[in-house]
Amino acid sequence: MKTGMNLHKDDALGILGGILDVEKDVLNSVKLSLSPHITFSRNVFVPLTHVCRNNCGYCNFRREPGAKNNIMKKKDALAIIREAETLGCSEVLFTFGERPEVHAVVRRELSKIGYASIIEYLADLCEHVTYKTSLFAHSNPGVLEKSEISDLKDINASMGLMLETSSERLMQEAAHKNSPGKDPKLRLESIRMAGKCKVAFTTGLLIGIGETDDEIYESLMSLRKIQDKYGHIQEIIIQNFVPKKGTLMQDAAPVSLEKLKNVIKVARLLFLDVALQVPPNLNKMHLVELLELGADDLGGISPLTPDYVNLGHEWPKESMLPPSIRERLPVYPRFINKEYLSEHNYEKAMLKVDEKGFVKTDDI
Numbered sequence: 001m002k003t004g005m006n007l008h009k010d011d012a013l014g015i016l017g018g019i020l021d022v023e024k025d026v027l028n029s030v031k032l033s034l035s036p037h038i039t040f041s042r043n044v045f046v047p048l049t050h051v052c053r054n055n056c057g058y059c060n061f062r063r064e065p066g067a068k069n070n071i072m073k074k075k076d077a078l079a080i081i082r083e084a085e086t087l088g089c090s091e092v093l094f095t096f097g098e099r100p101e102v103h104a105v106v107r108r109e110l111s112k113i114g115y116a117s118i119i120e121y122l123a124d125l126c127e128h129v130t131y132k133t134s135l136f137a138h139s140n141p142g143v144l145e146k147s148e149i150s151d152l153k154d155i156n157a158s159m160g161l162m163l164e165t166s167s168e169r170l171m172q173e174a175a176h177k178n179s180p181g182k183d184p185k186l187r188l189e190s191i192r193m194a195g196k197c198k199v200a201f202t203t204g205l206l207i208g209i210g211e212t213d214d215e216i217y218e219s220l221m222s223l224r225k226i227q228d229k230y231g232h233i234q235e236i237i238i239q240n241f242v243p244k245k246g247t248l249m250q251d252a253a254p255v256s257l258e259k260l261k262n263v264i265k266v267a268r269l270l271f272l273d274v275a276l277q278v279p280p281n282l283n284k285m286h287l288v289e290l291l292e293l294g295a296d297d298l299g300g301i302s303p304l305t306p307d308y309v310n311l312g313h314e315w316p317k318e319s320m321l322p323p324s325i326r327e328r329l330p331v332y333p334r335f336i337n338k339e340y341l342s343e344h345n346y347e348k349a350m351l352k353v354d355e356k357g358f359v360k361t362d363d364i
């Protein structure tokens, strides 16, 4: 079977549909050509706000804006970051609702603390992380303009934006009908802009939100084409939809293990040059099986904060992780260079990593 851009669409659809299989040896050899290790990042999750301009049918992270306290106070964010440093974390993950300042109450709250937008507030905190701590910022602020990505580049080690799906059709369905920011055209453009700005980038698909196999294939191919042009995608998350109480899609079926496995197989065959992440807290019982199919990263695992996007799904204990696991920074080893990192972050990273680009074990 062909790999990379040469993987035939019929073969990909055959695998996604479960009528064609791929030998584990083939998948593993792709994985091993990238790295002999399974990786994770020791992180802390800082949700600056739960208010969001979108209202995705599967999300229970989002909250309606209240009269006050919509934005995490700076002193609280700094306290979490300080504690993360004492616990030996290397990544501060800033994930929060997209463009919350579309709501006047949030705009006023931000203005009171001196910011015109959540991105300005984010930049201030990233600057603190970069210059005042031993940690590295990784921001996931949603759809961004090129100028915003370029402003954030030097104060982030890497950044991220889930594509979720390239299906425009789902903009009319429960998943994304109330979410202008989930327009795949906007998201693909942000991912492209990050490539132009040379930002090491994390993206991914959310599987099981109503998409067809054809749309899964098209989503992966749209990322493949961007990667062929810019080469900045460091990892792709293959995240399984899990229904959450109180959401529009609470009664939708969770994605089957078989489908998740099939998507991982196709993604592995298509991406010879990108790590594949599976969220360990959503797949605790099946991690070994998924890793055998070519997934090679477990994303951020925190000793301090929960996965606010999937509350109730606890991180596995580090002692339960595979023996070949290595800690990485939020930026993957092959992007630790001065093209992708600011001089300052590059120097900081070089102090933390070994000759292969993983966190030195005496720092663990």
Ligand code: SF4
Pocket: 052, 053, 054, 055, 056, 059, 060, 061, 062, 096, 097, 098, 179, 181
């Ligand atoms: S999934 Fe993200 S973009 Fe969608 S409503 Fe929740 S916080 Fe907003």
